[in-house]
Amino acid sequence: MNVETIAAREQDIIDEFEMFDDWMGKYEYLIELGRSLPLIEDAYKTDDYRIHGCQAQVWLRAALQEGRVRYRADSDALITKGLIALLVRVLSDQPPEAVLRAHLSFLDRIGLKEHLSPTRKNGLSAMVKQMKHYALAFSQAARN
């Protein structure tokens, strides 16, 4: 299990994106990341797992394993999927409390902050919220 902190993972991503000096390179990389994201099985691409209110469809699942939240997510849009891959990479296999504290400022540092805007309609801001909801639920369940 990858036990790096969220901050360390964010820094890795920032370093990777620094290799690209133009937006096109970044998007190409993002699309590549999206393509390599493990898919959600079609059986879970249902309304129960879907994040609503977005142009791009986004599905999210979460489980608690050995005190850490494991996320699986998917989207039908590749750019969204690439961004999801980044978020999953940063937040998956982290303790719920760490997920709740995460600011995800790396998106700003790699010049993709605008994608997290709630007005963007790509489902990402709703997905982050949902990721945190899962973390909150798991952390409360663990306390009880």
Added chain:
Amino acid sequence: MERWTKKIAAPSLPETTMQTLDTAVTTDYDVEKVRQDFPILHRTIYDGRPLVYLDNAASSQKPQAVIERIDAYYRREHSNVHRGVHHLSQTATEAYEGARAQIARFIGATDPRQVVYTRGTTEAVNLVASSYGRAHVGAGDEVVISTMEHHSNIVPWQMLCQEKGARLRVIPINDRGELCFEDFEQMLGERTKLVAVAHVSNALGTVNPVRAMIEAAHRRQIPVLLDGAQAVPHLKVDVRALDCDFYCFSGHKMFGPTGIGILYGKEHLLEAMPPYQGGGDMIETVTFERTTYNSLPHKFEAGTPHVAGAVGLGAAVEYLEALGLDAVARHEHDLLAYATDRLSEIEGVRLVGTAAQKAGVLSFLPGDVHPYDAGTILDRLGIAVRTGHHCTQPLMQRLGLSGTVRASFALYNTRDEVDALVAGLHKVMQLFG
């Protein structure tokens, strides 16, 4: 599954435009000069990219004349309207009512009393649904709309029908995105209280055969409301020639300000309708026992209106009239035909909405690329398009799509911009291919 022809003939001009064009064939339309009138078209975005604005069906940009008119109004003429005896109140009232008269002339209304200011098309439709609809639609009655309506021309009727126990009937479309006229005619019956359809579809660009539809409805004494939001910026609209009972449109889609729109209505219908909202300006006398209402059109304009918006819309009308809608329609038709041809040439691009008569809109799917992905990359290239369902979810369901990419044109767009879109799409297809 629908079958889509990959390459289609360029759409022909709507009938109403053709008639006027014959006399205006020689008009020279200098689009570069027109572009000089729109300050925003000269800004750059992101890394200094020129703006290619192809989202005009969502909202159009504003010419200098409109911006300056609003500025001048606030600098020299503003006060509340219809109230004060003082000089400025009279100046503001004259500007406000003067714009109404201009707009009435622009759409061929016989009297400014038939022209009600609203916040936009949506409020105009809601006004008719609330006032006329509540008074005339009862349990078991029917309201007819079409598959290609914008949500603004669906939801108000749906709400009315739910409230009254009435039934919403929906005219089907064919795979090209044209209304099925025979089905429409068969739908009209004893219980039909109103027909409400788009003049031009915002998602597909289809120009509906509204004149024939109005005739068919009127033969059965059924009134017709037209959602003209996507027609007014592109074609000459004459409400008297159309003989429509209500016509709704928005200022911001026709180079005017946001927050102002128009409901045109036949006078005897408006006269008989109860007020929509209560408040100042719409009253004649008020006591705690009883209120009598102001005359048309003020009966429907409660509260301090959007005077600057109305005045700005008047300036937009003046601007459009100076350019001439015939010349505008010719330019846009040429541009749409060119864009249709160029996009059809791109391997994998599928046009959505291939009606014989179209205006202003080119909806398409860039192969298997998600519209959101395509829109994001085009945006980075400086090209503004709309992606998604375009507020027509039932239409998208009928077409079996979750959304499209939509390029929508206005009088200031150029062939160079179409070329930029085509180049951008090649880039998109390459990135995601």
